Each structure stands twice: as structure tokens, then as C-alpha cells.
Amino acid sequence: MTTGAVEKPAPAIADVVGLAGLPTSRLRPRALVLAACFTVACALVGLAVGPTPVPIGGIVESILGHLPLLGVHSHLSATQTAILWQIRAPEVVLGLLVGGMLALAGSAYQGVFRNPLADPYLLGVSAGAGLGATIVIVYGSVGAGSDPYVLPAVAFAGALIAVALTYLIARGGRGFGTASLLLAGVAIDALLGAIQSYVQQQAPGTINQAYYWLLGSLAGADWHDVWLIVPYCAIGTAVVLIHRRTLDVLSLGDLEAASLGVDVGRVRLTVIAGASLVAAAVVSVSGLIGFVGLIIPHAVRMAAGSSYRIVSPLSMFVGAGFLVLCDVIAGRVLAPQELPIGVVTAVIGAPFFIVILRTRRAGGAS
Amino acid sequence: MDSSIRTASRGRLAAVGGVALVLALVAGACGSSPSSTSTPTTTAPAATAPSTTAAPSTQQTTTTTTAKSAYPMTVKSTAGTAVIKARPTRIVSLSATATEDLFAIGAGSQVKAVDSYSDYPANAPRTRIDALDPNLEAVVNYKPDLVIVSDGPARFNAQLAKLHIPVVNEPAVANLTQAYGQLEQLGKLTGHLASADKVVADMKEKVHRLVGEVKKQNPPLTYYYELSTAPYYTVTSDTFVGSVFSLLGLHDIADQAGVHAAGGYPQISSESIVAARPDLIFLADTGNQGGQTPATVKKRPGWSQVPAVKTGDILALNPDIASRWSPRIVILMQDVVREVQKAER
Numbered sequence: 120m121t122t123g124a125v126e127k128p129a130p131a132i133a134d135v136v137g138l139a140g141l142p143t144s145r146l147r148p149r150a151l152v153l154a155a156c157f158t159v160a161c162a163l164v165g166l167a168v169g170p171t172p173v174p175i176g177g178i179v180e181s182i183l184g185h186l187p188l189l190g191v192h193s194h195l196s197a198t199q200t201a202i203l204w205q206i207r208a209p210e211v212v213l214g215l216l217v218g219g220m221l222a223l224a225g226s227a228y229q230g231v232f233r234n235p236l237a238d239p240y241l242l243g244v245s246a247g248a249g250l251g252a253t254i255v256i257v258y259g260s261v262g263a264g265s266d267p268y269v270l271p272a273v274a275f276a277g278a279l280i281a282v283a284l285t286y287l288i289a290r291g292g293r294g295f296g297t298a299s300l301l302l303a304g305v306a307i308d309a310l311l312g313a314i315q316s317y318v319q320q321q322a323p324g325t326i327n328q329a330y331y332w333l334l335g336s337l338a339g340a341d342w343h344d345v346w347l348i349v350p351y352c353a354i355g356t357a358v359v360l361i362h363r364r365t366l367d368v369l370s371l372g373d374l375e376a377a378s379l380g381v382d383v384g385r386v387r388l389t390v391i392a393g394a395s396l397v398a399a400a401v402v403s404v405s406g407l408i409g410f411v412g413l414i415i416p417h418a419v420r421m422a423a424g425s426s427y428r429i430v431s432p433l434s435m436f437v438g439a440g441f442l443v444l445c446d447v448i449a450g451r452v453l454a455p456q457e458l459p460i461g462v463v464t465a466v467i468g469a470p471f472f473i474v475i476l477r478t479r480r481a482g483g484a485s
Numbered sequence: 486m487d488s489s490i491r492t493a494s495r496g497r498l499a500a501v502g503g504v505a506l507v508l509a510l511v512a513g514a515c516g517s518s519p520s521s522t523s524t525p526t527t528t529a530p531a532a533t534a535p536s537t538t539a540a541p542s543t544q545q546t547t548t549t550t551t552a553k554s555a556y557p558m559t560v561k562s563t564a565g566t567a568v569i570k571a572r573p574t575r576i577v578s579l580s581a582t583a584t585e586d587l588f589a590i591g592a593g594s595q596v597k598a599v600d601s602y603s604d605y606p607a608n609a610p611r612t613r614i615d616a617l618d619p620n621l622e623a624v625v626n627y628k629p630d631l632v633i634v635s636d637g638p639a640r641f642n643a644q645l646a647k648l649h650i651p652v653v654n655e656p657a658v659a660n661l662t663q664a665y666g667q668l669e670q671l672g673k674l675t676g677h678l679a680s681a682d683k684v685v686a687d688m689k690e691k692v693h694r695l696v697g698e699v700k701k702q703n704p705p706l707t708y709y710y711e712l713s714t715a716p717y718y719t720v721t722s723d724t725f726v727g728s729v730f731s732l733l734g735l736h737d738i739a740d741q742a743g744v745h746a747a748g749g750y751p752q753i754s755s756e757s758i759v760a761a762r763p764d765l766i767f768l769a770d771t772g773n774q775g776g777q778t779p780a781t782v783k784k785r786p787g788w789s790q791v792p793a794v795k796t797g798d799i800l801a802l803n804p805d806i807a808s809r810w811s812p813r814i815v816i817l818m819q820d821v822v823r824e825v826q827k828a829e830r
Binding site for chain 2 (some may be wrong): 169170171197198202203204205206207211323327328331332336338339340341342448453454455456457
């Protein structure tokens with residue numbers, strides 16, 4: 120495990136020279152099928168497990184009953200049907216979307232920055248969304264009941280503005296590159312975080328609400344949340360997946376990529392825009408769910424290979440299933456209470472993250 | 486490259502630290518909020534049926550046991566031992582309930598300042614002092630001869646004691662008997678015991694009448710009481726407001742196994758609420774305290790199957806009354822009884 124981690128993770132940058140070093144492996148169908156099966160299994164677990172018992176046979180019947188021409192009728196009670204289709208199903212679908220998108224965005228960020236510690240929140244998505252959400256929670260609490268889509272909209276806008284600011288600041292400086300982007304991200308993160316604390320201070324009574332939003336949650340999701348983010352997820356996913364081969368070339372370094380005919384600046388901007396779009400969209404409905412975007416791409420890399428033709432699509436499937444599983448755990452540990460899902464992903468993710476950190480340092484990579 | 490990695494990892498550490506800070510803040514806020522779970526040291530059972538005799542204050546012991554207030558008076562509470570030399574005329578109340586109590590028993594003219602949450606009655610001398618984190622100098626500025634707190638920060642109470650300012654704690658209560666006890670104790674402290682007795686007797690009579698107005702149902706009607714959404718927080722019947730609903734013969738859906746551990750204010754999942762099928766829903770997160778209305782409840786995914794939603798038995802409560810234990814609780818009970826009678830039909 121340890122030695123494997125040293126040799127395998129991330130596009131091996133330091134030991135790559137020229138074309139010969141490009142990760143050449145393709146995505147094998149078997150891996151894709153396995154990942155898809157994992158996702159479907161997790162989704163079924165998500166539908167079946169909850170505080171109230173709903174028989175698995177009834178769930179299958181109910182799913183088949185939604186398909187035309189089969190004539191299957193479920194034997195679930197009205198309450199069970201409502202729980203299954205209006206409470207659990209949107210939560211599972213949203214979990215799939217959020218987990219998949221965070222992992223995909225994480226793989227894209229890691230590719231663009233050639234940095235194993237990059238995650239979807241690197242350029243200010245989390246700080247911008249957090250500030251937007253806090254502003255709505257603090258100043259808009261009276262209308263909170265009237266329009267539940269104000270908060271996602273403002274959080275989404277905040278996230279995109281933060282990323283745009285980060286990009287503009289980095290581009291304005293000398294020696295524009297991934298390092299200046301990262302540093303600009305750190306600065307924006309700190310600045311917006313401070314403003315958020317100030318806003319929060321204006322209404323200590325809302326600190327509970329803001330706290331739960333910041334830790335992230337899929338609970339209480341409805342189908343509107345899902346439809347709200349699907350378009351952005353589709354666009355961002357297409358952008359990242361189209362560039363998966365280019366990300367491999369970028370892993371050689373800016374100069375080498377440029378010599379191979381890649382417009383490094385344009386590709387970087389496009390992929391960052393696509394990944395930030397999906398990250399901003401999912402964060403706006405789920406809150407700040409950490410670690411998924413960081414650890415899933417690494418897990419995939421260790422298991423299946425380091426080419427972005429493998430890492431990006433597989434991360435999407437594995438991240439989707441993983442987050443649904445985390446949501447099940449979040450709902451079960453203290454049932455009928457619900458843990459913030461960010462707590463679960465962090466408890467699983469943090470030790471994994473530490474292992475990566477230590478093996479990377481021990482390996483002396485990058 | 487190396488520097489950027491370190492920067493990223495530092496950002497991660499800062500994020501983790503931030504979460505820890507938020508946790509600490511929330512823990513602090515919970516610990517000192519009026520809905521704190523610390524129950525006063527009492528063996529009094531939850532009031533099952535209101536009696537017409539005046540219940541003695543079981544919460545805190547006063548050395549003066551005569552009906553009339555005799556100064557100097559020594560009062561022990563969880564805030565320490567307070568010695569009140571003479572009838573207090575410069576009271577600072579840092580408890581919204583105590584403020585309502587003081588004005589209800591006719592001691593309002595002796596109150597010089599109240600905290601920012603004490604919004605009732607309207608003529609209470611409201612200040613910007615935050616009861617959850619009171620500024621010592623701001624309180625001392627009023628030269629108080631008595632400070633009433635409700636589970637405020639222990640450090641603040643100790644500082645007051647050091648300055649020889651008597652401070653008495655009137656913590657969150659678990660039932661009406663304890664609420665009556667606080668009214669009587671405040672009456673004794675301020676020299677309005679007779680008037681406090683009258684307020685308590687009046688409350689008891691009204692409560693008795695209201696309890697008589699609800700028919701005992703078999704099985705009893707069930708209710709879900711909402712403190713907040715995202716996530717949903719509710720109360721068990723161990724809380725003051727829960728004990729009031731118990732008096733009216735209602736069963737709390739949160740009283741299931743496992744949630745008592747949460748100190749009376751458990752979090753509950755949407756699915757659990759829907760599965761419990763409550764007959765009544767009471768909203769304490771209305772207005773500027775959450776903006777929920779019966780209409781927003783009806784729109785929640787999956788809730789259309791809940792009996793209370795089907796029949797429209799959703800009652801928006803005044804969140805201020807619902808979170809206090811003042812004489813106004815009778816008004817809330819009247820609304821609840823009306824809703825119960827509607828649900829019975």
C-alpha cells in the first residue's frame with residue numbers, strides 16, 4: 120500500500136521526460152462497469168436504509184412500477200411511498216450528483232494545478248458560497264420561508280464571483296502561473312472568510328443555521344434542488360471530460376505542453392471554469408461538503424491508473440457512490456438525528472488525506 | 486511547486502481550525518441559551534394536574550420563609566449566594582422571562598434595565614445588553630441592587646458577586662410548577678409576594694379550565710413541535726413547553742427511544758417526522774425566527790401524507806411566548822386548545 124502509493128499517485132511529474140512519460144493507459148471497460156455497479160449499489164443502499172423500515176422488495180416493486188408497460192404495483196403504504204420518492208430518492212440523486220461533481224472537479228483541479236492537494240474549493244468556491252449563504256441567512260432570514268431558492272442562487276453567485284476574482288488577481292500579477300493562482304485563491308479565501316465572520320457577528324442568533332450550512336447536508340433535498348443544478352453539472356462535466364487527454368499533456372509541465380501544441384493558458388482557464396461551475400452549483404444546494412473532491416481522485420488513481428482519461432470519469436462514478444454512502448452513515452449513526460454529512464466525509468477523508476500527505480513527502484515527489 | 490503545496494495544506498488546516506472554532510462557538514451559544522438543558526435541582530414532578538393551592542418554590546431556597554418580604558434577604562441560586570439588603574429598586578433583568586414575570590407581578594417600576602431579548606412588555610427599559618454574553622461594565626453602569634440572570638455565563642455571575650452586586654439565577658424550567666415557583670420567588674425578592682401569589686393563582690385557574698376543555702382521546706392525539714428547519718429540531722415532553730402539551734393530553738412524536746439523550750431538544754430527520762404521522766404540528770420557528778408558516782410546511786417533500794398536513798392542523802405559535810415560561814404561556818395554551826378542539830372533530 121505504502122510503496123504502491125509512492126509509485127502510483129498523481130501523474131508522475133518529476134520522473135517524466137517528454138512524450139515517453141505520458142500516462143498512456145486507456146480506460147478499460149471493465150473498470151468503468153465496476154465503478155458504475157458501485158454507484159448503483161450505493162444508490163440502492165441509499166434508498167433502502169433510513170430511520171423507518173421500507174422493505175427492499177417493495178422498493179424494487181415501486182421502482183419497476185414507475186417504468187411504463189410493466190404493470191408492476193408496489194405494496195408500500197402511502198407514507199412509505201412518500202418517504203421513498205419524495206424524501207429518500209431526491210436525497211440519493213442529489214448525493215450522486217454532488218459527490219460525482221465534487222470528485223470530477225477535484226480531479227480537474229489536481230490536473231490543472233499538477234498538485235495532489237488541490238480540491239474543488241481551492242480558488243474560493245467555498246469562501247464565496249459560504250459568504251453568499253451567510254448573507255442570506257443573516258439578512259434574509261425573514262423571507263427564508265418564502266423563497267427557498269434565494270440561498271442557493273446567492274451562494275452560487277458568490278462562488279463564481281470568488282473564482283473570477285481569484286483568476287483576475289492572479290492574472291494581474293507578474294509570472295502568471297499555477298502558483299500565483301493558488302496564492303490568489305488563498306488570499307480570496309481568507310478575505311471572504313473574514314467578511315463572512317463579520318456578517319455572522321451581526322446576528323449571533325443565526326449561527327446555528329450558518330454552522331449547519333457550512334458543514335454541508337443533503338437532508339431535506341427535493342427534486343427542485345436536483346433540477347436546479349443539472350444544467351450546470353452537464354456543462355461542467357462535458358468541459359472537463361473533453362479535456363481529459365489535455366490534462367495528461369499538462370501533467371508534463373507548461374513548457375512541455377506548449378511545445379506539444381497545447382494553448383496552456385486557454386486550456387487552464389477553460390478547465391478551471393468548467394470545474395468551478397460544477398463545484399459552485401453543487402455547493403449552492405448542498406453546502407460545503409469537504410474531502411470528497413480531494414480523496415476520490417487519489418483513490419481512483421491508486422486503484423486504476425494515473426491518466427486523466429481514467430481518473431476523471433471514474434472519479435465521477437466513485438465520488439457519486441461514496442457520498443451517498445456517507446449520507447447513509449450520517450443518517451444512521453445518531454438516528455433519528457442526522458449528522459452533518461461533512462462530518463462523515465471528513466472523518467473518513469482526513470486520515471486518508473494524511474496518508475497521501477505523508478507518502479507524497481516520503482516519496483519526495485514534486 | 487513545493488511552496489504551493491504547503492500553502493494549500495495550510496489552507497486546509499485553517500479550514501479545519503475554522504470548523505473547530507464554529508463548533509466551540511455553537512457549543513458556547515447552546516450552553517448559555519435560555520433553552521439550555523440544565524435543569525434546576527428539584528424533585529418536583531411534572532405538573533400532572535394543576536392544584537389550586539399555591540405550590541412552594543422548590544427551585545431555590547430562601548432563608549426567609551415568611552409570607553412578607555423581610556430584608557436583608559439571603560438567596561441561594563446556581564449563580565451563588567446573594568444578599569439583598571433592602572427592597573430592590575434598581576433591578577437589571579437579563580432574562581426575557583424574568584422581565585415578563587417582574588412586570589406581571591407589579592415590580593416593573595423597580596426595573597431599571599432589561600436585556601436586548603426582553604421585548605415584552607413594550608414599556609420594559611430595553612437595552613442593547615446581550616444576555617448570552619453580557620458586558621459587565623454596561624450592567625454595572627445601571628448601579629443595580631439586583632441582577633436577574635437565566636443561566637448566563639458563570640464568569641459574569643462571579644464578577645458581579647465580586648463587586649457585591651446580588652445576582653439571582655432563574656434558569657429554564659421543566660414544568661409549570663417551577664414557573665410558578667419563579668414568579669413567587671421574584672415576588673418575594675421584590676416585595677410583591679401577594680401580587681405574585683395572585684398571578685400564580687390566576688394562571689392555575691386558567692390552566693385548570695383549559696385542561697378541562699380538551700377531551701381525552703384514545704389513542705391520544707400526537708404532535709410534532711418545530712424549533713427549526715435545516716436541520717429539524719424539536720422538543721421532547723421533558724421540556725417546559727413539552728410538559729404543557731402533556732397537560733393537554735397530547736403525545737410528543739419525539740418521545741421515542743433514543744432521543745431523550747439529547748437533553749429535551751433533539752434533532753430529528755424529515756423522514757422520521759413523516760413516518761411518525763403526527764396529528765398536529767406546532768411551529769415555533771415562525772416570523773423572524775425562521776419564517777415558517779403552515780403553507781411552507783405543506784410544500785415540504787413527502788409531508789403531504791402527514792395527517793396534520795392533510796387536515797390542516799398546523800398552528801403557528803408566537804416563538805417568543807413558546808420559548809419563555811412567563812404568565813403569557815396561558816395565551817399559547819388557549820391557541821393550542823382551540824387547535825386541538827379543531828383536530829378532534
